[in-house]
Amino acid sequence: MRTLLxxxxxxxxxxxxxAVIRSPDVLAQVRHVLPDLEWWASAGKEHGSSEAGDNPADCLPIRVFxxxxxxxxxxxxxxxxxPDPAAVRWDLDGWPAVPEAGLEAISQKYAYLTLTVNSRDLYQDEPSQDHTVHxxxxxxxxxxxxxxxxxxxxVGGRFTGRVELAPL
Incomplete structure (x- = not known):
């Protein structure tokens, strides 16, 4: 990721x-890094949320944003x-032009990198033991x-996935 960034x-x-946080230990560690995160119970906001002032530890598993x-x-x-799944998305300013590869510069609107942690997909629905770069x-x-x-x-890798079109 560092090389791509x-x-x-x-x-x-x-x-x-x-992320989807399932354990009190992971929750404590994540809250140390991001103390004011927004969250709601995976079962739905009516089962607990940051918006309602609920204690996230009482509502596990939770989705955090x-x-x-x-x-x-x-x-x-x-x-x-x-072991909990997450997506970390870098909203970049752009991708540079690469004239030798015939690639024009790309603006911020179209330049992102997402690392899915312990998940294959962007929505944490496909568990995995490793990470995927999108x-x-x-x-x-x-x-x-x-x-x-x-x-x-x-980065010495190869494209192994699939091209997907997504509306932005």
Whole structure:
């Protein structure tokens, strides 16, 4: 992730967090990193939420959301999760042009990286023992696939997933 982030324009970037927290220990660690996080009971807001002033430890499992945080919160958040699933999304300022690969610069609207922790998908519905990197780019003339392959090459990896179109 650090290498990918280093290739992006990230001067004004922010990071967003979503997670499903199941244990009191993980909850305590996450609240240490993000003390004012928003949450609600996985069974629904009527079973407890930060909005209602409930104690999250009494409502486990809970879904947590925290948006627009500084980049330095990402690694402590990931370390706090233990086995619980999460998505950490870096909202980047853009992807630079790569003339030798025929890639134009991409603006902030189309530049994200998401690390799903202990999950394969963006919504924490497909548990996993490892993490998955999702690259979000603009779909223009098929260049999204070229950029994903180029980024994978830069980190010594390979594209193994699938291209999905998502409305923003």
């Amino acid at each position: 280093g290739m992006a324009d990230a001067g004004q970037a922010e990071v967003d967090f979503e 925290d948006w627009c945080r500084p980049l330095d919160r990402a690694e402590p958040f990931i370390a706090a999760l233990g 690259v979000h780019v603009r779909n223009r003339n098929g260049d999204q696939v070229a950029r994903v392959h180029w980024l994978a090459d830069q």
